[in-house]
Amino acid sequence: MSKVAPTLEDVARVAGVSRATVSRVVNGTRNVDPDIQETVRNAIEQTGYSPNRAARSLVTRRTGTVALVISGAGGGSDVFTDPFFGRVTAGVVDHLRGHSVHPVLMLADSDPARTEVVDFLRQGSADGALLVSTHPDDPLPARLVDAGVPSVLYARPGRPMPISYVDMDHRAGGRMAADHLVASGRYNITTISGPMDVLASQDRHAGFRDAMARHGFPYVPTAEGGFTAESGAAAMHRLLTECPDLDAVFAANDLMAQAAVDVLLEHGLRVPDAVAVVGFDDSAPALACRPQLTTIRQPVEKMAAQMADLLLSDLEKPGQRPRSVIFEPELVVRASA
Amino acid sequence: MSKVAPTLEDVARVAGVSRATVSRVVNGTRNVDPDIQETVRNAIEQTGYSPNRAARSLVTRRTGTVALVISGAGGGSDVFTDPFFGRVTAGVVDHLRGHSVHPVLMLADSDPARTEVVDFLRQGSADGALLVSTHPDDPLPARLVDAGVPSVLYARPGRPMPISYVDMDHRAGGRMAADHLVASGRYNITTISGPMDVLASQDRHAGFRDAMARHGFPYVPTAEGGFTAESGAAAMHRLLTECPDLDAVFAANDLMAQAAVDVLLEHGLRVPDAVAVVGFDDSAPALACRPQLTTIRQPVEKMAAQMADLLLSDLEKPGQRPRSVIFEPELVVRASA
DNA sequence: CCTTCGTTTTACAACGTTGTAAGTGCGCTC
DNA sequence: GAGCGCACTTACAACGTTGTAAAACGAAGG
Numbered sequence: 026m027s028k029v030a031p032t033l034e035d036v037a038r039v040a041g042v043s044r045a046t047v048s049r050v051v052n053g054t055r056n057v058d059p060d061i062q063e064t065v066r067n068a069i070e071q072t073g074y075s076p077n078r079a080a081r082s083l084v085t086r087r088t089g090t091v092a093l094v095i096s097g098a099g100g101g102s103d104v105f106t107d108p109f110f111g112r113v114t115a116g117v118v119d120h121l122r123g124h125s126v127h128p129v130l131m132l133a134d135s136d137p138a139r140t141e142v143v144d145f146l147r148q149g150s151a152d153g154a155l156l157v158s159t160h161p162d163d164p165l166p167a168r169l170v171d172a173g174v175p176s177v178l179y180a181r182p183g184r185p186m187p188i189s190y191v192d193m194d195h196r197a198g199g200r201m202a203a204d205h206l207v208a209s210g211r212y213n214i215t216t217i218s219g220p221m222d223v224l225a226s227q228d229r230h231a232g233f234r235d236a237m238a239r240h241g242f243p244y245v246p247t248a249e250g251g252f253t254a255e256s257g258a259a260a261m262h263r264l265l266t267e268c269p270d271l272d273a274v275f276a277a278n279d280l281m282a283q284a285a286v287d288v289l290l291e292h293g294l295r296v297p298d299a300v301a302v303v304g305f306d307d308s309a310p311a312l313a314c315r316p317q318l319t320t321i322r323q324p325v326e327k328m329a330a331q332m333a334d335l336l337l338s339d340l341e342k343p344g345q346r347p348r349s350v351i352f353e354p355e356l357v358v359r360a361s362a
Numbered sequence: 363m364s365k366v367a368p369t370l371e372d373v374a375r376v377a378g379v380s381r382a383t384v385s386r387v388v389n390g391t392r393n394v395d396p397d398i399q400e401t402v403r404n405a406i407e408q409t410g411y412s413p414n415r416a417a418r419s420l421v422t423r424r425t426g427t428v429a430l431v432i433s434g435a436g437g438g439s440d441v442f443t444d445p446f447f448g449r450v451t452a453g454v455v456d457h458l459r460g461h462s463v464h465p466v467l468m469l470a471d472s473d474p475a476r477t478e479v480v481d482f483l484r485q486g487s488a489d490g491a492l493l494v495s496t497h498p499d500d501p502l503p504a505r506l507v508d509a510g511v512p513s514v515l516y517a518r519p520g521r522p523m524p525i526s527y528v529d530m531d532h533r534a535g536g537r538m539a540a541d542h543l544v545a546s547g548r549y550n551i552t553t554i555s556g557p558m559d560v561l562a563s564q565d566r567h568a569g570f571r572d573a574m575a576r577h578g579f580p581y582v583p584t585a586e587g588g589f590t591a592e593s594g595a596a597a598m599h600r601l602l603t604e605c606p607d608l609d610a611v612f613a614a615n616d617l618m619a620q621a622a623v624d625v626l627l628e629h630g631l632r633v634p635d636a637v638a639v640v641g642f643d644d645s646a647p648a649l650a651c652r653p654q655l656t657t658i659r660q661p662v663e664k665m666a667a668q669m670a671d672l673l674l675s676d677l678e679k680p681g682q683r684p685r686s687v688i689f690e691p692e693l694v695v696r697a698s699a
Numbered sequence: 700c701c702t703t704c705g706t707t708t709t710a711c712a713a714c715g716t717t718g719t720a721a722g723t724g725c726g727c728t729c
Numbered sequence: 730g731a732g733c734g735c736a737c738t739t740a741c742a743a744c745g746t747t748g749t750a751a752a753a754c755g756a757a758g759g
Contacts, residue, residue, distance in 0.1 A: 030484070030486070032744090032745055032746085033745065033746065033747095034745080042708080042709090043708065043709050043710075044709090044710095044745090044746080044747090045708075045709065045710080045711095045747080045748085045749095046707090046708065046709080048746070048747060048748090049708095049747095052747085056706070056707060056708090057707075057708085058706095058707065058708090061707090061708090075481055075484045075485050076485060076745085076746075077420075077485060077486055077744085077745050077746070078425075078485040078486055078487045079416050079417075079419040079420040079425070079486060079744085079745080079746090080416075080420050080714090080744070080745030080746040080747090081745080081746055081747075082416040082714095082746090083414075083416040083417050083420055083713095083714045083715065083716085083744090083745080083746070083747090084713075084714050084745090084746055084747045084748080085714095085746085085747070086714085088415075088416070089487075090466065090487075093467075104452060105442075105445075105448030105449060105451055105452040106445070106448070106452075106646055108442075108443070108445075108448075110448075111442030111443070111445075111447075111448045112442060114442055114451075114467070115441060115442040115443075118467055118468075118469055119469075122469065127466045127467070127468060127482070127487075128466065128467050129427065129464045129465065129466050129467075130430075130451070130455055130464070130465050130466075130467050131455075131464060132455055132456075132459065144412055145464070147367070147412045148412050148413060148414060148415040149367070149414050149415055149416060150415040150426075150427075150464075254649070254650060283650060287652055290652070309443055310650060312591070313591060313620060313647060313650065315624055315627070315652075369714090369715055369716090370715065370716065370717095371715080379738075379739085380738065380739045380740075381715090381716080381717090381739090381740095382717080382718085382719095382738075382739065382740080382741095383737090383738060383739080385716070385717060385718090386717095386738095389717085393736070393737060393738085394737075394738085395736085395737065395738090398737090398738090413715085413716075414714085414715050414716070416714085416715080416716090417714070417715030417716040417717090417744090418715080418716050418717075419716090419744095420714090420715080420716070420717090420743095420744045420745065420746085421715090421716055421717045421718080421743075421744050422716085422717070422744095423744085
């Protein structure tokens, strides 16, 4: 700043009242004479005053800031290649606006020694944490609970612990995919799962297999992917080798589904005529894919907003019991199956 | 927090020294006896002390935080659908880590009355701003300069002003696309531009047209798009109507290029056999597209990191003259042209 | 006219940190 | 052995805000 920022003191001097009165006007507290309010407001205008955040949080013990932590995602730089994290971010940012709360973005690598995030919160740099943790053995949720930091998780924690979270019924999503493929008359149904050390992948897969079994398909050829396009393509190749006459694939996310479609097309297998493909998430690649993907919608933005909302309410009145909100998936039928 | 956080005072009592000494140990200042250092460190360990950020910034006038502002992008929720912003975010976050500086994510709508962002910075909530402003008439850069907030822009400002920025030679990018298409023997070359109220679009287009003119093509059929897939598809349709025998399209970003490829394919026009397509950015859709896109690479992550670096250096020693760093584009030849 | 009671305002003490001026020893020099 | 740096440590005053207890001020009641 060229000139030093005006303080409460300055405003008080100009308005001819005490600091406390100005403070009360700024914070909209009652018990201040309308005339004086007017005077003070003018003084604020005139001085160009705006309250100092640090001083305020020093006494209120609130920062107006929450940490948005993306945990367990490798080194970092490529995280936002996956549309999922972008959607989470969008949902959170969108909901937080208007509540005058701002998200601080943090990438936490899985190295347990790195205490960056917990430190950040223990320093009182943020009032709470929104944690998108990909691996169930991530130590971060437990640490946050231990530190008594108000937190909300995206996806249930790996071990039961007293913490709020938002999640989706991934099993139901898997079931829907199975039901749809069976109902459309497919017989040689296969699947590309997500990484099996991720709860959501396990659930989607379990739901899918259960439903398949119930439909009379006890064995489902499965190739494990890593939620990336490359891994999806590789998995598709493996499936084609194991099961050359497959006529359907359920991929655990859209990125892999899209890659699978490409591989099938390269093999001269038309989608959906020869092979039906169902994705998961309903994110941008589902629409960009040709044919457009039939997929299981995960309302990521809504879930992220809900996550933010839970945290805000927890900050509003502390000490509430942990809560969870589970969202339902939805089958979106497009061209690929 | 279950128990109240320990303060410097507490550590000092345990270690049997004064607050100032503890402070010096924490901040690694010289002039403290090794033995005492040891004692203090133990006391810190024992009490689980971690310094209070608010108190610290109150006196240092530093927050260890910068604002990452995405400005001019409509309402907000869909911003992260465009891979561009995700890449910027990734680049910034990645560079800031390890400097113990954290980014606060802010979406600024174009409504000039909303002073949220400037207020945030004037409150001293962040030490500086990284601004990704899409429209040249965005009032935010000027306001930041006026407020004396250390700031760095992604892309040059609409009007000249004393502010640092990072940019790319978009004209050169446009030229590269033209050169490549002409060199590969195309004759009926068309283009889908970006929104013409965006400087980058203007530059890419100008560079492209200049080069085309130099190659002896004074008129280039042009359809304006909006950097989204839908607008790209619509633009492609218009071009096909105006110029049914086109044999090449240069699209101002990959999202539109991908959509264009889809439209061409639907019209039975094979890519690149019948029509060559060149994109711009080299982002995820370029690789996901079939055929994979020949495109002009914009090193977004590097540019974002550079932007962060400029800001950090400005915070390090204030009062430096504004600087700019211009990156060169690069032609990436894949299958589509 | 003196209490008593609201309402509004003020003065003052936090909040937890850093930086600076003022100590406190301690080993030297002369 | 008194004086003097030097290395280290300690009080103490900021920093800008909020919350609270006390004070001022009328108005109403006795």
